[in-house]
Amino acid sequence: MGGLWCPGWRRVAFYGWPWSHPGSPTMAAERVEPCLRHGPSGTGGAERGLRQLGIWRRPSLAVQPLRRLKSTNPFTRQQEEDWRRRNKTVLTYVAAAAVGMLGASYAAVPLYRLYCQTTGLGGSAVAGHASDQIENMVPVKDRIIKVTFNADVHASLQWNFRPQQTEIYVVPGETALAFYKAKNPTDKPVIGISTYNVVPFEAGQYFNKIQCFCFEEQRLNPQEEVDMPVFFYIDPEFAEDPRMVNVDLITLSYTFFEAKEGQKLPVPGYN
Amino acid sequence: MSTAMNFGSKSFQPRAPDKGSFPLDHFGECKSFKEKFMKCLRDNNFENALCRNESKEYLECRMERQLMAQEPLEKLGFGDLKDGQSARN
Numbered sequence: 001m002g003g004l005w006c007p008g009w010r011r012v013a014f015y016g017w018p019w020s021h022p023g024s025p026t027m028a029a030e031r032v033e034p035c036l037r038h039g040p041s042g043t044g045g046a047e048r049g050l051r052q053l054g055i056w057r058r059p060s061l062a063v064q065p066l067r068r069l070k071s072t073n074p075f076t077r078q079q080e081e082d083w084r085r086r087n088k089t090v091l092t093y094v095a096a097a098a099v100g101m102l103g104a105s106y107a108a109v110p111l112y113r114l115y116c117q118t119t120g121l122g123g124s125a126v127a128g129h130a131s132d133q134i135e136n137m138v139p140v141k142d143r144i145i146k147v148t149f150n151a152d153v154h155a156s157l158q159w160n161f162r163p164q165q166t167e168i169y170v171v172p173g174e175t176a177l178a179f180y181k182a183k184n185p186t187d188k189p190v191i192g193i194s195t196y197n198v199v200p201f202e203a204g205q206y207f208n209k210i211q212c213f214c215f216e217e218q219r220l221n222p223q224e225e226v227d228m229p230v231f232f233y234i235d236p237e238f239a240e241d242p243r244m245v246n247v248d249l250i251t252l253s254y255t256f257f258e259a260k261e262g263q264k265l266p267v268p269g270y271n
Numbered sequence: 272m273s274t275a276m277n278f279g280s281k282s283f284q285p286r287a288p289d290k291g292s293f294p295l296d297h298f299g300e301c302k303s304f305k306e307k308f309m310k311c312l313r314d315n316n317f318e319n320a321l322c323r324n325e326s327k328e329y330l331e332c333r334m335e336r337q338l339m340a341q342e343p344l345e346k347l348g349f350g351d352l353k354d355g356q357s358a359r360n
Binding site: 134135137139164165166167168169170171174175176177179195196197198199201204208209210211212213214215216218219220221224226227228229231233 | 330339
């Protein structure tokens with residue numbers, strides 16, 4: 001019975017769309033499909049009735065693809081499926097790489113810290129200067145550097161702190177002595193602790209202090225005035241550094257803070 | 272304290288002095304040597320090379336009075352002064 005109806009239905013379908021219509025074969029084929037495939041004989045009257053109406057859709061047990069493939073030609077369909085699969089894998093790899101980069105950028109911080117601690121680099125990459133280097137170093141006479149001095153005091157510390165000379169002319173490789181003066185004008189003993197700074201920063205790595213008064217608590221009694229010496233030298237390798245060719249002025253700046261009980265100034269070095 | 276805010280440049284890392292900190296000269300025992308050194312600096316237009324004798328004497332004063340650890344002068348960069356006892360120009 002079904003076979004009798006099909007040819008008629010087919011003719012009706014083909015009236016609407018000419019066979020040569022490019023887009024049509026799919027639609028027409030899908031419409032024709034139910035007729036070409038004879039349904040299971042068990043479905044009975046409901047199927048026949050729907051086929052007459054032309055809205056029969058074969059219940060498919062297979063999983064439908066989410067997206068229809070563009071190609072209709074069965075030969076290119078396989079190729080398109082391959083392309084889609086390849087694109088998906090490429091996309092997965094790219095996404096994984098992006099996530100990996102993000103993770104690496106977060107991991108870089110502790111890793112770099114670890115690397116610096118093991119190799120000792122990171123801001124103060126200077127070959128270690130031992131005291132025997134001072135013995136053997138030869139002053140570079142032709143390179144005169146002016147060292148100026150600056151003194152600062154934290155607001156809460158009431159000392160009078162100032163350098164005793166505004167500048168001094170040294171050459172690399174020669175040890176030099178400079179003085180600061182501090183006075184405690186209050187009526188109570190005050191403990192101060194100082195740190196220093198050298199400008200320009202790159203020259204700071206050549207500025208070596210043999211002895212000074214920084215990083216240790218210094219106690220001044222009421223109305224006491226003391227001289228604070230700084231014994232330093234500039235590394236002779238300063239003269240050979242191409243980046244320091246234009247550096248003729250180095251400023252040494254000390255800052256005093258009030259030392260409170262139990263407070264520790266961070267030890268210089270890599271923290 | 273380095274306050275440069277540029278992200279890429281190296282910041283200043285203060286280093287501890289090689290031989291530690293000078294004890295304070297509370298009693299001014301070496302003040303006269305210091306005054307001599309400062310006068311020498313002022314006379315010579317703050318050139319350190321001409322006043323190295325005075326600085327050596329100041330440090331020797333400190334070492335004698337236990338205000339500084341005893342060190343041979345070569346280790347402090349005064350090796351040439353020890354022999355000749357003459358200030359270089």
